[in-house]
Amino acid sequence: MEKDSKIYIAGHTGMVGSALVRKLKGEGFSNLIFRTSKELDLKDQSAVTAFFKKEKPDYVFLAAAKVGGIKANDTYRADFLYENLMIQNNVIHQSYLGQVKKLLFLGSSCIYPKMAPQPIKEEYLLTGELEPTNEPYAIAKIAGLKLCESYNRQYGCNFISVMPTNLYGPGDNYDPETSHVLPALLRKFHEAKKAMETVGQIAPTSPAVKSIKTRSELVEVWGNGTPRREFLHVDDLAEACFFLMQHYNDTQWLNVGTGKDLSIKDLAEKIKKITGYRGGITWDRSKPDGTPRKVLDISRIRALGWEPKIKLEDGIKMVYKQKFRN
Template sequence: MEKDSKIYVAGHRGMVGSALVRKLEAEGFTNLVLRTSKELNLTDQQGVEDFFQNEKPEYVFLAAAKVGGIEANNTYRAQFLYENLMIQNNVIHQSYVHRVKKLLFLASSCIYPKLAPQPIKEEYLLSGKLEPTNEPYAIAKIAGVKMCENYNRQYGCNFISVMPTNLYGPNDNYDLKESHVLPALLRKFHEAKINLERTGHSEPVELWGSGKPRREFLHVDDLAEACYHLMLTFEGNISVNVGTGKDISIKELAELIKEITNFEGKLVWNTDKPDGTPRKLLDVSLIENLGWKYSIKLQEGISKVYRKKFLS
């Protein structure tokens, strides 16, 4: 990519898209094409076709998606499947039609089988059953990965896919019904702390599941660094895992966030709620061999997010 290359970042207001924009601008790229969902509905086939015809971007980062945590994925199953399929189909196909030089598709580690061997290698895709609560979202993302792979094979495109682990960072979603576990915990602990300070009465923080599942977390600015690195250096049909290669139990995460937020109350685990996948740790040897490794440690990253979101 040249500094004046026309680059379309789909989903630039989301957590991943905004991190990509920050990274590209920091690297001196000056010709970014950005559209809000009101300006361009990516599920609208004709609208996306008109956009590509008029703008003719040279490079595309496809970070737009309908996303959410366990409850949102399990509640809005049809929407997660339909909207993500439409977004991907439209953007990937029009990138082919209008000869985009390179496209990077953001998939997700949830596309791997629920009981995949740990750590999860890229080749474990489609080797077993998915986690039921987010199956529609996962199926849509798998379709996107396979679209990139097969557009490369049939049409000679240069479309690559990345599988990021669980993400957190600026512009995350803190809605308790639709957010992922880390931002949900930050909000719950912060609100409980404020309530304790205001009333002197400590309500326990209720957390879902047993706390035993283990998860890997990556700061979104690290993901943006990885995507930029891959966009400059990587070609091929192997989807690339992006993560830290380290995980933590949900219980340990809760204790860490309790410490960061200075909440002094109690925790209650609601075991009637689902745990989700028992463990989800990515094998990141491929991307490390390609010359990238994460830099933001978990406690440092969460502390920065908490200060900026809740204390500034």
């Protein structure tokens, strides 16, 4: 990419898209184009066609997607499949028709089989059954990856795909209904801590004390705490994407992560400590745990010269300060 290249970031208001915008601007790229979902519905084929004909971008980062945690994925299955298929099909096809020099497609580590060997290598794709709770989203992302691969092979396009692990960072979703595990826990522990502080400010005889104490003395977490997950700060992902757009031109999709994981129980304890919450934790074992373990093999991208920089504890501290302590 040249500094004056016209670059379209699809999904620029999301966590990944905004991180890409920060990175590109920080590197001196100023000819950036984007549209909000209200200005351009990426599910609308005719609207996307008109946009590409008018703007004629040189490079595209496809970070737009409908995303959510276990509950959202399992509840809105049709929406996750339909909307993600439409978004990526329209953008990828118009990038081909518009002769975009290079496109980077953001997938997800959930594309891999539920019981894939650990750490997960790129070649494990389509070797087993998917995790049922996020199967529609995973199928959409697999389709996007394969679409990029197929346009490369049939038409000689330069469309690359990256499969990031679980992400967190500025711009994350903290909605209790749709958020992923790390932001959900940050919100739960923070609110329980604030409730506990409120108890100390109310007279012991107040009727409100019992209600607030109930909410503050135990934080409920889904599952049994044993599943293991890997987490990558979104700014590290943006660094990886920028690096690959500059140096990588292969059809083979690449994993992007840290190569390190921890249990949900250990994550909960870490967040409890960072937030300063002094109550207890209870586990709702009636709720799904998801995949038992998911950590990526990142040897391919490491061999190219990229490494993650932000340690998990440091990253969570930064996010907590930005979101809840300003």
